[in-house]
Amino acid sequence: MSDITSIGMHSLLAFQAALTVSSQNIANVNTPYYSRHEVDFAQAFGSGVEISNVRRLYDFHQSQNLQQKNSAFAKMDVYLQRISNFESLLDDSTNNISRYTNDSLDALRQLNGNVGSIDSRSVYLNKLTNLTHRFNDISNEIYRQKDNINKSLQSNVDSSNEILTEIASINHQVSSSQGEDQSALLDERERLVQNLAKYFDFTTRLDTQGVLNVYVGNGLQIVNGNDAASLTTIPDPENSANIQIMIKSGTHLTPINNFIQSGQMAGLIQFGQKGLDVASRSLDRLALVMAEVFNNQSKLGVDLNGDLGGNVFNDINSANLMARRTLANGNNAGSCDMTVNIDNARQLTTSDYRLRFDSTTHYVLTRINDNTVVGSGTISTLPQTISADGFSLNLASGGTFVAEDSFIISPTKNASSDMAMIITDAAKLALGLPVVAEANQQNTGKGISQVTSVDDTTNSAFSIAKQLNPPIKVEFLSPTSYRLVNAIDSSVLEGPLAYDPIDAAKNPVNIFPTPGGYNPGYKVTLTGDIKTGDTFNIAYNTNPRGDNRNGKLLADLYQKKLIENDTLTFTNSYDAVSHDISVKTTGAQAGYESSSSLLKQAEVTYNELSGVNLEQEAINLTRYQQAYQASAQILEAAKTMFDIIVNLARR
């Protein structure tokens, strides 16, 4: 009898406990990382049923899998978002550098039909200014985004540190509450781990006490039982625009950028390196090439006032710019002032370079992109110049080097942010050429002279303003011979030289025979039948109002392949950058989708075991409720039986 009561009692309590478990499960249906519990009933010998175990349904391996997928997804999520925003910036069809370049070419072509018009000149100048501003805007936006990456990394680091501390604290509680119900602690730690995984990737190990240790890279421990190391950031010694993430344990700092392959931090770092850095170096190089070739061509021309042309854009080799292209590693023991001169922008690559000393006198210059040594040697005296890939590095006197000193050389650095128009007066656009070669009006022959090129206006022939030094008269001594005469003092410069009219009909004759002949920095050709006594005057172009020869040469620059080993035009170069970012965005989209579906799978697998299913719980609830009611009936029956017995006894 007491058995029945006891059985009823036990089962009532057991089902009450089971109902509690189910209720707890139902209540936490939407709690992330809540692991549901299941009760195991066991036959209690002689006293009905008992709950042998309340199981927390949790699989550490599924947790680790989910953690990895969380990291991978967080990386692709942030990477896709950033790079596709960046794509919008570059791939804007109405507002990109290619479009502005083409607009300026249109304006120049129109201007070439009307070089005397200040209005047309101003239109071209405005188009060039727009182009320059677009370079500035994009580079400002890139700087802004870089800064934003650094800030985001910093806030990732801060949040990670908080989580790491909490994990360590939970570890402490776990180890000090052995034998008690730790479910809530474990669920909370699971939530923390999965959240931490969104910031960066790590591995975890559970020890026999249930303490969770956390490792970065290949075994660098950041949570060791109750202790958590913290993350911190320092400016990258090789690039002050970047920050480096370090593990700080005590006073010891270990860089871990290379270990971070996943999580938001990896996504941010990858966007910085593969998106912003690659694009900005290409744009910087484009700005340098444009400035160099436009400035050079402009200097070969004459402006509306008849003065020799000057720079269109700011000088790419100003002292200020040259000095800002190098960065000494913060750990260097020696020091040396260095400047970088762009010798030929067309030969520049989009890489940075590392100058490293392996002794106090021996250096190695390495192109970082492909890790190729482009120069090495011994420096016995300073100053010294090291040249490679279109630039030269000037080491100032008075410097000292210590083995392992290193310097980062960034030839293209800041070019698009510093790009600026120098010409503001439209009349100063040099659209004509400074030299005219004309047949004398009294000539009886049919000879035609033409200036075929102006190559060097620093030649002494251009040393006097608005005048050739000297102006030259080509005098024909016979139909087949001529001499070059100084038009001012009639002294003979060179000659007699031979002229073959038949040959000249095919290939106009260069009047300054090369090599070795008189070289005034320009070339003039003659063709046609020329009579004895005919002369040709080569003089400074003092009235260039209708001369568009240099304007056409400027227009030619837009069509020429001048960049990347002469394989890309200006617009090609920009389009390649923009296209590269678009292709990376497409890749990021695919990566996002696959990492997202992998994450979903991992969540499903994880939750298949640990998640709460309401139907299941509802059925359990009904089941336990019925059993509970039945158990109550057992007690009722026992009571009835007892009453019967008592009544019997009373009788």
Added chain:
Amino acid sequence: MRVPTASFFQQQLAILNDQYLKIAKIYNQASSGKKIQRTSEDTVLAGQIKMTDDNIHDLLSYSSSGVSAQNRTALFESSIQSGLSSVGRIQELIMQVQNNDTLTDQNRVAIATELQGHLQSLLGAASTRDGNGEYIYSGFNTSSPPFIEQDGSYLYTGDLSEARLEIGLNKNIIYSESGFRVFGSIPTGNGTFTVGLEAANTGTVSTTAGAVVNNSNFIQDNYTLTFVTNGAGKMGYQVIGASSGQVIPLPPLTTPADAPDYVAGAAVTFSGISINVSGVPEVGDQLQIKPSVGESVFDTLSGLISQLQTPVGSNAVDKAKLSQHISQAAASFTQISDQLIAYQSEVGTRLSLVDNQINLNEKLITDQMVIIGKLQDADLVTIFSALSQQLAGLQATQESYSKIQNMLLQMLQI
């Protein structure tokens, strides 16, 4: 497989979200009319569109310079047209003077006055300016008029260069012309040589403009024809070249003994040259036969005008000299007319070149437009069928969601 309730809701949410995204993409296509909104949606297609777009852009920028070139060339054409009509009238006036022996000094002055007007209109043609006030016949020096009068003669102050405009890849068209080439240097006389009377002549001979009748015998030189009394005691003539020496009579014959008899109106022929000489010469009268030199239209015309303005009265010697000037002027204007007609046809060729290039560009642009349309324009039929498909899918998802939802609720109500 257990599906936890929270996961079920999350999955439903993800599916709905995905469908909304697809529908949003179709809406974007429909509203912009473009298959892709950004390069990353289809990098290959975007690359093709970009390339075609660049082609179109390039062609368009050429067509704007094509239009400038067209306008410029039309300006050359109309100016040369007006020049030629003046030249035609000048030639008529010269013929009138040549063929009318009864003209008085006053008649000639009246003609000179009309010629003066034509001189101005020719100058006007050469000084044509474009809409921006730039002279089109001054070479590079477009700010100054090509010809200015200085001490009675016309000086070319422009530039001898030609500025060209690119209207297609490596297709250049002259847009600023050297006026010297067009108006400034036209060979005088018959284009090869001139025939002038010595000022001291006392006879009444005059000549035609003459011609080179035998190119292979022709030797360019300064020749002097002198009337002499020959061995037969008749009026004869000799011709001596400055460098070729005596050509009539040809050595070993000597002059004046062997000088041929002068026959009025007959041809005098030497060194490939033939000139008809008429009138009554005096012994010692001379003709100068010289190589043509380049002279500007304006100088030729103003020379003629001043001749016509000089009174000759009834003096037969002066009349002969005037007639000689007129016949030389007539010959010169034939050269001028030939030169301007040749230039006119050159301009015509240029104009048709520009037109062809513009047409070619337009055709290429149209072709490329068709191509880019096919590449980038979204097909509305496809869009709407895709849209209704997606909407149907969305509806099905929503319905199944609410049905499952109901089932769950029903189950919980048990």
